[in-house]
Amino acid sequence: MEKHFLDDQENLRKTIDTIPVGIWHWYMDTGEEWWSKRYYQLLGYEEGEIKASQKVFEEQIIHPEDKQRVASSFFKEMEEGESFRTRLRLKMKSGEYRWFLTTGQKIEDSSIGNLVVGSLVDIQDEVELQEDLERSELILKETGKIAKVGGWEVDLQEQRAIWSDEVYYIHELEPGTEVSIDEAINYYHPDDRDRVREDFRGAVEDKKPYDNIYKFITAKGNERYVHGIGIPIENENGEVITVRGIFQDIDERKRAELLMEETLAIATEQNQKLINFAHIVSHNLRNHTSNLEMLVDFALNTTEKSDRDELLEKIGQVSENLSETIVHLNEIVKVQHTATRHVDRIDVTQNVMKILDILTGDFRKSQATCEVDLPEGLSVYFAPAYLDSVLLNLFSNAIRYRSPKRKLRLNIWHEENEEYVVLYVKDNGLGIDLKKYKNRIFTLYSTFHSHPESKGVGLYISKNQIESLGGKMTVESEPDVGTTFAIHLCKN
Amino acid sequence: MKPIHLTCIIDDDEIYTFGVKKMLESLKLSKEIKTFSNGLTAIEWLKSSLEHQDPIPEIVLLDLNMPIMNGWQFIEELVEVENPRKAEITIYMISSSLLEEDIERAKQISEVSDYIVKPITLDQLSELFNNQ
Numbered sequence: 001m002e003k004h005f006l007d008d009q010e011n012l013r014k015t016i017d018t019i020p021v022g023i024w025h026w027y028m029d030t031g032e033e034w035w036s037k038r039y040y041q042l043l044g045y046e047e048g049e050i051k052a053s054q055k056v057f058e059e060q061i062i063h064p065e066d067k068q069r070v071a072s073s074f075f076k077e078m079e080e081g082e083s084f085r086t087r088l089r090l091k092m093k094s095g096e097y098r099w100f101l102t103t104g105q106k107i108e109d110s111s112i113g114n115l116v117v118g119s120l121v122d123i124q125d126e127v128e129l130q131e132d133l134e135r136s137e138l139i140l141k142e143t144g145k146i147a148k149v150g151g152w153e154v155d156l157q158e159q160r161a162i163w164s165d166e167v168y169y170i171h172e173l174e175p176g177t178e179v180s181i182d183e184a185i186n187y188y189h190p191d192d193r194d195r196v197r198e199d200f201r202g203a204v205e206d207k208k209p210y211d212n213i214y215k216f217i218t219a220k221g222n223e224r225y226v227h228g229i230g231i232p233i234e235n236e237n238g239e240v241i242t243v244r245g246i247f248q249d250i251d252e253r254k255r256a257e258l259l260m261e262e263t264l265a266i267a268t269e270q271n272q273k274l275i276n277f278a279h280i281v282s283h284n285l286r287n288h289t290s291n292l293e294m295l296v297d298f299a300l301n302t303t304e305k306s307d308r309d310e311l312l313e314k315i316g317q318v319s320e321n322l323s324e325t326i327v328h329l330n331e332i333v334k335v336q337h338t339a340t341r342h343v344d345r346i347d348v349t350q351n352v353m354k355i356l357d358i359l360t361g362d363f364r365k366s367q368a369t370c371e372v373d374l375p376e377g378l379s380v381y382f383a384p385a386y387l388d389s390v391l392l393n394l395f396s397n398a399i400r401y402r403s404p405k406r407k408l409r410l411n412i413w414h415e416e417n418e419e420y421v422v423l424y425v426k427d428n429g430l431g432i433d434l435k436k437y438k439n440r441i442f443t444l445y446s447t448f449h450s451h452p453e454s455k456g457v458g459l460y461i462s463k464n465q466i467e468s469l470g471g472k473m474t475v476e477s478e479p480d481v482g483t484t485f486a487i488h489l490c491k492n
Numbered sequence: 493m494k495p496i497h498l499t500c501i502i503d504d505d506e507i508y509t510f511g512v513k514k515m516l517e518s519l520k521l522s523k524e525i526k527t528f529s530n531g532l533t534a535i536e537w538l539k540s541s542l543e544h545q546d547p548i549p550e551i552v553l554l555d556l557n558m559p560i561m562n563g564w565q566f567i568e569e570l571v572e573v574e575n576p577r578k579a580e581i582t583i584y585m586i587s588s589s590l591l592e593e594d595i596e597r598a599k600q601i602s603e604v605s606d607y608i609v610k611p612i613t614l615d616q617l618s619e620l621f622n623n624q
Contacts, residue, residue: 279591283557286588290611291507298514318507 022120029113042122044093063089063097078106099127148249156241170249172218189215203232203243225254281329288322328457335464346384348423349374352412355391362399368408378414380421380489386465393458394485398427420488428482441475495520496624500549501527502534504558515614521621531561535569542575549581550624556587556594567603584620586612
């Protein structure tokens with residue numbers, strides 16, 4: 001091509017004006033300025049509508065808040081001979097401000113002296129977009145922080161996990177720490193790792209989303225409950241390439257829920273106890289009153305003196321039984337409703353020895369032996385009166401239900417764990433068939449041996465006394481071999 | 493009305509047993525009365541009587557709550573027994589339990605003819621024996 005279109009100055013100007021970029025010149029020697037047609041248009045003016053000058057720019061166009069910053073940056077760059085580039089707000093003819101990007105480059109010793117040539121681009125839309133994005137990100141981040149929820153993504157091809165900051169915070173890790181997929185799974189509680197692996201595998205291989213609660217251990221060793229959601233993302237060929245999800249710390253909620261369940265269970269149990277108790281009261285009192293009714297009826301219908309005397313004696317018997325029942329019920333009520341039980345740190349060994357001492361006579365009479373293997377100073381937190389009553393009851397039971405075939409041998413020892421001192425009391429007596437009676441051994445008015453002193457009250461009260469102070473009582477027994485009671489007493 | 497041959501009272505409450513026995517005697521409802529203070533001694537006697545062709549009771553008055561073996565367990569044991577003479581026995585459960593579940597449970601058991609809440613009266617007793 002001999003002659004180029006742009007060789008002509010007019011053509012060059014026309015071409016420049018088609019680009020959506022304004023051009024400005026600043027003549028350093030005279031302070032004069034020139035703005036291109038597009039420059040005016042970007043600001044909403046007709047070409048030449050206002051005078052192109054530094055004064056006009058400073059007083060009418062640039063945002064007052066940007067003036068200082070732009071000017072100092074501009075002169076600094078010019079002095080150092082660098083190119084200049086900054087964002088700034090300019091006032092349109094309409095009066096509104098818009099964001100622009102401007103650049104400048106010094107050109108020295110041109111045919112018309114030293115000047116700076118610069119450009120101007122409208123970036124209002126980009127700035128708005130960026131502001132929106134930043135705002136959304138901020139909201140997301142703050143929401144995540146409050147809800148303790150973060151997002152994650154596993155790129156299956158790269159085998160790489162990306163976590164949001166909140167996911168790191170829940171792990172108690174510094175955001176950005178490198179974590180492999182295997183390491184990530186190891187943050188779950190050992191009990192739940194297989195479940196997490198299986199859920200993740202299901203998402204990758206079966207395209208099955210998951211939504212589950214897991215137990216989790218943070219980098220600092222804190223146990224938490226977390227809520228994990230994973231969603232498989234497929235490419236256009238229907239292959240899963242990414243798994244994306246949500247990770248939330250729901251520890252407080254979950255623990256509150258567990259506590260509520262526990263509280264409900266306690267309330268339900270208490271309720272059941274009350275119903276049982278009411279039933280026992282009505283049943284036992286009814287027994288006696290119906291007997292009384294019957295006897296009085298007989299007495300009214302007989303004239304024989306000998307009959308009357310016999311009936312009177314029976315009525316006396318019923319009245320005694322009635323008193324006894326009421327004493328029992330009273331004892332039970334006392335155990336269940338003494339809010340201010342005197343609880344103290346007590347020495348189990350000393351108490352065991354004390355009760356054995358009280359029963360020395362009975363032990364000797366039945367030629368029983370007793371082996372106590374307890375360390376000195378074995379202490380628990382319990383009501384002294386209750387411990388005495390429980391021990392007395394267990395030891396007397398052992399004597400009462402000893403086997404006629406062999407001499408009673410009582411073994412007492414203990415085990416200890418974090419929470420409890422477990423006191424074992426083992427005898428070689430009659431034993432109880434627990435297969436038959438397992439639900440009845442600790443219930444009121446359940447007796448298993450036809451012994452005249454069997455009332456079916458003792459074990460019920462003992463168990464209640466222990467449970468009312470956070471302990472437990474369990475039993476193992478074999479008929480004609482013996483019985484072992486285990487009493488769990490709280491250490492603290 | 494002809495008295496029946498043998499009545500069996502299974503109850504741990506001596507006074508109640510004394511009373512029922514007295515009522516049966518006064519109405520001459522049963523020639524013989526046997527009493528047991530728990531289910532175990534009763535079932536042992538009954539099993540042996542069935543086996544040895546000894547007299548068995550036409551009517552059993554069975555208490556629910558007893559030591560060693562209660563009324564339910566007595567029935568369970570009896571259900572296990574295979575002996576055609578069992579059909580001659582009519583069982584009434586007599587208890588002071590007003591629990592709906594006890595009453596319902598008794599109704600479910602075909603071996604139990606009725607559930608009577610204590611105290612049992614003369615009229616109720618004579619009605620039971622007249623139905624025999």
